[in-house]
Amino acid sequence: xxxEVVLLDYWxxxxxxxxxxxxxxxxxxxxxxxxxxxxxIKSQLLLQMxxxxxxxxxxxxxxKPVSESLIIVQxxxxxxxxxxxxxxxxPYQKAHSRFWADFIDKKLYDACSKIWSTKxxxxxxxxxxxxxxxxxxxxxxxxKPYFEGEKFGFLDIALITFYCWFHAFETCGNxxxxxxxxxxxxxxxxxxxxxxxxxxxxxxxxxYELVLGVQKMLGVE
Amino acid sequence: xxxxxxxxAWPSPYSSRVxxxxxxxxxxxxxxxxxxxxxxDLLLHYxxxxxxxxxxxxxxKPIAESSVILEYIEETWPQNPLLSxxxxxxxxxxxxxxxxxxxxxxxxxxFMADGEEHEKAAKEVxxxxxxxxxxxxxxxxxFGGNEIGLADLALGFIASSFGVIEQVVGVKxxxxxxxxxxxxxxxxxxxNPAIKKSLQPVDQMAKKKxxxxxxx
Numbered sequence: 102x103x104x105e106v107v108l109l110d111y112w113x114x115x116x117x118x119x120x121x122x123x124x125x126x127x128x129x130x131x132x133x134x135x136x137x138x139x140x141x142i143k144s145q146l147l148l149q150m151x152x153x154x155x156x157x158x159x160x161x162x163x164x165k166p167v168s169e170s171l172i173i174v175q176x177x178x179x180x181x182x183x184x185x186x187x188x189x190x191x192p193y194q195k196a197h198s199r200f201w202a203d204f205i206d207k208k209l210y211d212a213c214s215k216i217w218s219t220k221x222x223x224x225x226x227x228x229x230x231x232x233x234x235x236x237x238x239x240x241x242x243x244x245k246p247y248f249e250g251e252k253f254g255f256l257d258i259a260l261i262t263f264y265c266w267f268h269a270f271e272t273c274g275n276x277x278x279x280x281x282x283x284x285x286x287x288x289x290x291x292x293x294x295x296x297x298x299x300x301x302x303x304x305x306x307x308x309y310e311l312v313l314g315v316q317k318m319l320g321v322e
Numbered sequence: 323x324x325x326x327x328x329x330x331a332w333p334s335p336y337s338s339r340v341x342x343x344x345x346x347x348x349x350x351x352x353x354x355x356x357x358x359x360x361x362x363d364l365l366l367h368y369x370x371x372x373x374x375x376x377x378x379x380x381x382x383k384p385i386a387e388s389s390v391i392l393e394y395i396e397e398t399w400p401q402n403p404l405l406s407x408x409x410x411x412x413x414x415x416x417x418x419x420x421x422x423x424x425x426x427x428x429x430x431x432x433f434m435a436d437g438e439e440h441e442k443a444a445k446e447v448x449x450x451x452x453x454x455x456x457x458x459x460x461x462x463x464x465f466g467g468n469e470i471g472l473a474d475l476a477l478g479f480i481a482s483s484f485g486v487i488e489q490v491v492g493v494k495x496x497x498x499x500x501x502x503x504x505x506x507x508x509x510x511x512x513x514n515p516a517i518k519k520s521l522q523p524v525d526q527m528a529k530k531k532x533x534x535x536x537x538x
Contacts, residue, residue, distance in 0.1 A: 153421065153453060167413045169420055179409040192397040193383055199390045204371065237371070 106131035107161040109147050111138045113311050115210075116170035117158040118262035118301050123174045125297035126253075127181040139311075171202055174258055187255045198249060201241055202259035208234050209263060217273040217312050220321055228274045232281050239285040246291060253295060257288075261298055264289045268305035269312040326351040327379040329365050331358050335479030336388040337376045338520070342475050343392050345516040347399045389419050392472055404472045411467070418458050418465060419476040425450055432495075433487050440491075448495050451480075451504060459503045463510055470514055480504070481511040482521055 108124070108131050110117035124131055136147055136157050143155055150159045150166035160167045160176065167176045178187040189195050212234055215227035238260060242248055248256035267278050267289075279286040292298045328344065328351050330337030344351050356365050356375050368377045368384035377384050378391045385394050396404050405412050428450065431443035454477065458465055465473035480496075485508075488494050498505040511517060 153457065162410070165410050167410065167417075169417055172413050172416045172420070175416070176409050176413045179412065192394055193380075193385070195397065196385045196390050196394040199393060200371075200385070200387055203387055203390060 104129070105161075105163050107134060108132070109134050109136055109144070109150065109159040109161070110157050111136050113303050113308055114138075114157060115262035115266060118265075118303070119170040119258050120158045120160055120173045120177070121301035122258050122262065122297050123177040123187060125301055126185045126187065126258075127177060128184060129177070129181055171206065171259060174255060178255070187258065189249050189254065194249060198254065198256040201238070201248070201256050205238070205259050205263075209260075213263065213266065213270055216270045217316060218319060218321060224274060228276060231270070232276075232278075235278065235282045235285055239282045242284060242288055244284075247288070253292065257292055261289060261292045262302060264293070265302040265305045266308055269309040272309060273312065273316075324350075325379075325381050327354060328352070329354050329356050329362075329368065329375050329377040329379070331356050331375050332522075334358075334375060335483070338482060339388050339475040339478060340376045340378060340391050340395070341520055342478060342517055343395045343404060345520060346404070346470065346514075347395065347402050349395070349399050389416075389423065389476070392419075392475060396472070402469075404466070404470070404475065406467070406471070415466060415472040418454075418473040421453075421458075422476050429487075432493075433491060440493075444493055444495060451496060451501060454480075455501050455504045459507055461503065464507065470511065470517070474507075474511060478511060478517070481508040482517075 106124070106129055108117070108120055110120065110133060112135060121133075134144075134146070136142075136144060138157070146161075147157065147159060148155055150161055151157075151168045154168060156168070158168075158170055158173060160173045162176075162180070167173050174187060188198060209231075212227055212230040216224060216231060219227060245251075247253050248260075271278055293302070326344070326349060328337075328340055330341065330353060332355065341353070354364075356362055358375070361373060365375065365377060366373055368379060369375075369386040372386060374386070376388055376391060377386045378394065379385075380394075380398070385391050392404065405415055428443045428446035431439060432447050435443055458473070458477075462468075464470050465477060484496060488496065496504065496508075512521060
């Protein structure tokens, strides 16, 4: 029986992109369905498949929903395990990947959204936080090509999807991420050479336009 | 020879989860109680990023964040599994673990806040218990199905100490009439022999909590 895979998503969501990258790594065919979040319209399907949070991304596999982006990536890794393993096989390395992916989820999103949604002192504080977090992650990368060594995997996926938002952060915050974290940017460009990544990430210029639109709405320049 | 150490703190539900997982799997470990008001150098060395308990140290290697520790324990000691083999069931267990991890604020406010803030927290707690009752548990014996699983451990503080918090605060939210499945689950959870031996007698806990020790 053929697998039926649907992804409920939003084009600019770095969380949705994680699922897209994972599916592409595994070569899984799926139907992409865009939720109209810009106009705050959530489909019946989304409300039915994620009644608790009503958020994207949601992966629907043969009718059964999976929510929360990192949980979705692990699910994809476990179901389509014959190709391109995403999590390391060794338990301690797996724990390391999970720890730092959890760190990204706890710290990065809040820090970076404050860069474009606030101004003045608050924005400066957000920039400082954001760079500190990136530097910690850069420290974990070290001189390795990818976070877990020679192979692209789970932790790379957890972070790389923020990369298409960097242009918006830099422009709004008037700073250069590459100047602060050159190794991390080199890693990001390396990841972008993978088709699974370059095809899944949003266009950074379109992301910046989106941010400008939201800033206007919020009354923040 | 295996060396397993756990840095924990008795009031912490995150610490309890790890203890229960080790007990359920029959893993021998050394428990080190950390003073949260005065964190040890060793803890700061093992968890420099968050500086928090619990931290599991296995043959000298530290693992932090309770949900990460639980998955590590599951993979390292596969006996008495906490996760199903089925990927969808596993995803659900992880989902409910994350769900409760994001709800520490209303529980903390229920315990510590006053007046309007407390009323608001009580309503939030009731609402999320309703979600657990209807969407997570349903008619199952445990969140994991027939056996205690990852989600049961993550939610276990509801069985081990929520009743005490209700006593101390003087507000009863978890009524059997409104939450029959959850109340049934609490009994089943508490009766499990591995869990039972780590539960503190209720009156002892109530005394400790009244002395103002934080329970988040």
